[in-house]
Amino acid sequence: MSPETAKSLETKTKLLEGALRTLTEQGIAKTSARTVAAAAGVNQALVFYHFGSVDALLAAACRYGAEQAVAAYRPRLAAVSSLSELLAVGREIHEQERADGHVSLLGQLLAGAPTHAAVGPATAAGLDLWIAEIEKVLRRVLVGTPLSECADPAGLARAVAASFVGIELYEQVDVAGAGAALDALDQLGALVAALEELGPVAQRAVRHHLRRSGRR
Numbered sequence: 001m002s003p004e005t006a007k008s009l010e011t012k013t014k015l016l017e018g019a020l021r022t023l024t025e026q027g028i029a030k031t032s033a034r035t036v037a038a039a040a041g042v043n044q045a046l047v048f049y050h051f052g053s054v055d056a057l058l059a060a061a062c063r064y065g066a067e068q069a070v071a072a073y074r075p076r077l078a079a080v081s082s083l084s085e086l087l088a089v090g091r092e093i094h095e096q097e098r099a100d101g102h103v104s105l106l107g108q109l110l111a112g113a114p115t116h117a118a119v120g121p122a123t124a125a126g127l128d129l130w131i132a133e134i135e136k137v138l139r140r141v142l143v144g145t146p147l148s149e150c151a152d153p154a155g156l157a158r159a160v161a162a163s164f165v166g167i168e169l170y171e172q173v174d175v176a177g178a179g180a181a182l183d184a185l186d187q188l189g190a191l192v193a194a195l196e197e198l199g200p201v202a203q204r205a206v207r208h209h210l211r212r213s214g215r216r
Contacts, residue, residue: 014040019061028112059122066126087189
């Protein structure tokens with residue numbers, strides 16, 4: 001890599017991280033070429049040189065942030081061995097993402113989607129990265145369980161992701177209510193764990209019941 005290419009990549013990374021920091025700390029309404037450049041420590045003309053527009057920078061920053069977050073949690077998700085453990089890990093990730101300010105960031109991106117044309121698709125693409133990772137886990141852990149008879153991993157992955165996104169946004173207006181929702185997911189995890197621990201005869205009975213229910 002040439003020095004010029006390395007310098008350009010460094011500047012683009014500063015702008016991406018500056019955009020994420022500005023969105024988190026100041027909100028999308030105050031995110032501009034000037035505020036992002038100030039956060040990145042570069043000249044604001046570089047926003048347009050590297051990305052063409054503020055909206056294009058925000059879209060790129062959204063994808064960049066999601067890629068970084070998913071990469072950080074990928075080893076933890078790869079170690080998950082059951083559906084109940086996946087729900088527990090989801091709560092761990094939620095707590096860490098909230099502490100890091102990423103929950104607030106997601107809220108800003110969703111709030112800005114109607115007025116920033118490029119932000120909505122980029123936010124959806126970022127969420128799809130999470131959904132893809134969750135689906136990988138589900139396809140692995142559901143094999144051989146009674147739930148494999150009726151659960152669609154792709155649809156269930158979206159349901160899990162949507163649940164946590166909803167809880168994250170809900171938490172901003174009702175912390176206790178969001179906590180109750182997370183507790184309910186923990187209870188669901190305990191129920192799933194009990195199902196996973198059933199013996200072969202009981203699991204066959206559950207499978208039979210689920211097949212009959214699915215045909216109704």
